Amino acid sequence: MSSNRRRFLRQLGGTAALFTGGTMGAFSMDEEKIHVLQPEKRHMSNDTIRVAGIGMGIMGFGDMRAALKVPGVEIAGVCDLYQGHLDRAKELYGKDLFTTRDFREILQRKDIDAVIIATPDHWHDHISIAAMKAGKHVYCEKPMVQHLDEGHAVIRTQKETGKVMIVGSQGVSSITLAEAKRRIKNGDIGEINLVEAINDRFSSNGAWQYAIPLDASPETVDWEQFLGDAPKRPFDPTRFFRWRNYRDYGTGVAGDLFIHLISAVHHALDSNGPTRIFSSGQLSYWKDGRDVPDVLAAVMDYPKTDQHAAFQMQLRVNFADGSGGSNRTRIVGSEGVIEWGNNKFTLKKQKLPQAEPLGTYDAHINFSEEQKNAYIKWYNEKYSENDRKVFPAEEFKYAAPVGYDQRVDHFANFFQAIRTNGTVVEDPTFGLRAAGPALASNLSYEKKKIVNWDPIAMKLIK
Numbered sequence: 405m406s407s408n409r410r411r412f413l414r415q416l417g418g419t420a421a422l423f424t425g426g427t428m429g430a431f432s433m434d435e436e437k438i439h440v441l442q443p444e445k446r447h448m449s450n451d452t453i454r455v456a457g458i459g460m461g462i463m464g465f466g467d468m469r470a471a472l473k474v475p476g477v478e479i480a481g482v483c484d485l486y487q488g489h490l491d492r493a494k495e496l497y498g499k500d501l502f503t504t505r506d507f508r509e510i511l512q513r514k515d516i517d518a519v520i521i522a523t524p525d526h527w528h529d530h531i532s533i534a535a536m537k538a539g540k541h542v543y544c545e546k547p548m549v550q551h552l553d554e555g556h557a558v559i560r561t562q563k564e565t566g567k568v569m570i571v572g573s574q575g576v577s578s579i580t581l582a583e584a585k586r587r588i589k590n591g592d593i594g595e596i597n598l599v600e601a602i603n604d605r606f607s608s609n610g611a612w613q614y615a616i617p618l619d620a621s622p623e624t625v626d627w628e629q630f631l632g633d634a635p636k637r638p639f640d641p642t643r644f645f646r647w648r649n650y651r652d653y654g655t656g657v658a659g660d661l662f663i664h665l666i667s668a669v670h671h672a673l674d675s676n677g678p679t680r681i682f683s684s685g686q687l688s689y690w691k692d693g694r695d696v697p698d699v700l701a702a703v704m705d706y707p708k709t710d711q712h713a714a715f716q717m718q719l720r721v722n723f724a725d726g727s728g729g730s731n732r733t734r735i736v737g738s739e740g741v742i743e744w745g746n747n748k749f750t751l752k753k754q755k756l757p758q759a760e761p762l763g764t765y766d767a768h769i770n771f772s773e774e775q776k777n778a779y780i781k782w783y784n785e786k787y788s789e790n791d792r793k794v795f796p797a798e799e800f801k802y803a804a805p806v807g808y809d810q811r812v813d814h815f816a817n818f819f820q821a822i823r824t825n826g827t828v829v830e831d832p833t834f835g836l837r838a839a840g841p842a843l844a845s846n847l848s849y850e851k852k853k854i855v856n857w858d859p860i861a862m863k864l865i866k
């Protein structure tokens with residue numbers, strides 16, 4: 405056992421998923437062999453950073469909870485378009501909390517340093533840009549933008565304003581991903597040739613049929629503000645509370661789910677992204693008015709770079725998987741594989757021998773006696789015992805400690821960059837390089853064509 409590995413304690417743990425929102429499959433582990441990764445850094449605080457949440461739904465409350473776990477961070481206000489969420493924020497954070505339905509009122513406040521944007525996707529670019537221009541640091545949920553052509557304006561604004569902006573695929577900050585990256589860079593699984601992820605679900609929540617509150621009405625919801633740059637239409641609570649199901653506001657399974665894996669792989673391999681994307685799917689089961697597919701698969705070609713070999717990424721989602729649903733994420737190399745679980749992974753190593761031992765399933769067994777013997781003689785002379793040695797498979801298991809939350813580490817990275825005028829792990833350029841292939845998957849599905857993408861310039865190639 406290497407000294408690096410020895411320092412990991414033995415204990416089982418882990419909470420967050422690489423593919424967030426998914427019910428990860430059972431991860432059977434022999435506890436005796438699990439190396440538990442300990443977070444190296446602890447978060448320091450110099451002066452207080454005051455944050456406001458813009459978009460306080462499922463993720464907005466989750467993000468705020470994680471942000472406030474970082475020492476020296478205070479909540480300074482929230483903005484949401486549904487009154488029930490503002491009321492809930494007061495229940496949780498005190499009746500004096502500043503609340504508003506207009507994000508511009510948050511941006512005008514001098515006592516707010518940073519904002520967490522967890523609105524539907526079609527608002528991400530508008531609010532991020534306005535916030536940075538108003539002098540606020542930005543934590544913006546993934547995908548950074550809803551449309552491919554919106555990304556460069558966000559990158560430009562961040563550079564011009566010098567504000568810190570991080571995108572919220574929190575898995576990038578996970579200590580298990582850091583360990584996987586170290587092992588990949590170490591060559592432990594050889595040259596990567598395939599990344600595959602399957603996220604099959606079997607529940608209405610998994611298929612984005614989230615609860616609609618009974619008091620939803622034009623009085624409790626600011627519908628006009630919600631629409632933003634989306635096409636005008638009359639008040640529709642289903643569209644407001646289940647916005648993911650509509651292309652006007654969301655980005656389908658690609659922008660919602662594929663993007664987590666794309667972000668993690670880009671980080672682990674120091675990759676800029678694929679050059680060719682093809683996607684295909686259909687709406688099979690959830691015919692509830694949605695206009696996005698519930699079965700989608702994408703294939704992406706990543707070219708060889710100085711950082712990694714050429715590999716293929718295969719991503720698939722099925723929201724009506726009658727088998728009960730399952731999750732699988734594998735990074736496959738020529739000498740092993742990393743299989744992801746719920747903030748833990750198993751690394752299996754296996755190397756092909758120089759020469760495969762002469763087996764019973766090979767053409768030589770049907771050669772004439774003379775030819776067969778000649779062939780075996782030739783083989784024995786050509787290959788030494790060592791060349792024929794079969795290496796035993798090895799397996800390592802890694803897990804974060806019980807209760808570990810990669811989201812807290814992601815926020816710590818954000819706040820640390822604000823305090824030190826430093827950099828973040830997932831800046832807008834990273835954000836667009838991850839959003840690009842995800843959004844190109846949607847384009848490929850719509851146009852039924854291969855989409856060519858320039859991952860350096862972050863542009864479609866026509």
Ligand SMILES: NC(=O)c1ccc[n+]([C@@H]2O[C@H](COP(=O)([O-])OP(=O)(O)OC[C@H]3O[C@@H](n4cnc5c(N)ncnc54)[C@H](O)[C@@H]3O)[C@@H](O)[C@H]2O)c1
Binds near residue numbers: 461521
């Ligand atoms: N990082 C992750 O693991 C993760 C997981 C889930 C969701 N997300 C992302 O978080 C974002 C929110 O998703 P959710 O599941 O919380 O959705 P949600 O519907 O539960 O919450 C969205 C909230 O935004 C509010 N809102 C809409 N437009 C607004 C505006 N213009 N100004 C202020 N508030 C506005 C709505 O009232 C609603 O409360 C999405 O971008 C989603 O992709 C990320």
